Amino acid sequence: MSKQIIEVYYKNRYVNGLCYPHCSTAKKLAKLANEKTLSRSSLEYIRSLGYTINVVPFIEEKQMSKPTIQEMTDADIEEQFDKAYEIYTDRKGGQFAVFDAVEDGILKATSWQWCEPCEIKSPILKGSCLVCGESGIEEKTDD
Numbered sequence: 001m002s003k004q005i006i007e008v009y010y011k012n013r014y015v016n017g018l019c020y021p022h023c024s025t026a027k028k029l030a031k032l033a034n035e036k037t038l039s040r041s042s043l044e045y046i047r048s049l050g051y052t053i054n055v056v057p058f059i060e061e062k063q064m065s066k067p068t069i070q071e072m073t074d075a076d077i078e079e080q081f082d083k084a085y086e087i088y089t090d091r092k093g094g095q096f097a098v099f100d101a102v103e104d105g106i107l108k109a110t111s112w113q114w115c116e117p118c119e120i121k122s123p124i125l126k127g128s129c130l131v132c133g134e135s136g137i138e139e140k141t142d143d
């Protein structure tokens with residue numbers, strides 16, 4: 001088995017010691033543990049599973065230079081869907097919280113298209129619905 005690395009960051013390590021997941025694997029593990037931030041015991045457990053925990057510097061989200069859609073890697077796209085899922089489930093707004101996040105620029109969408117499972121015009125990223133994950137959606141440009 002190859003060595004697995006997860007990335008985490010601390011916002012204010014010496015004040016509250018909250019450890020935030022950074023990479024998508026860390027986020028998935030946090031989700032699995034049902035935690036927003038990784039507790040000391042979860043970190044211990046993750047380490048015992050053979051993961052190496054890398055602490056990356058915390059950068060204010062607003063200052064982060066986000067890649068444009070053309071520059072997005074598969075991992076970036078996956079992260080967008082993870083984030084959309086998080087917004088969809090964590091806040092009470094459901095799909096509308098996702099719509100707001102797209103409008104606020106928190107999430108990136110390539111276009112808005114009619115989504116059959118959502119039965120509404122949904123934000124689409126590279127042919128997949130950000131709300132329900134339906135793929136293979138044809139992105140027609142509005143005129």
Ligand SMILES: [Zn+2]
Pocket residue numbers: 115116117118122129130131132133134
């Ligand atoms: Zn959908």
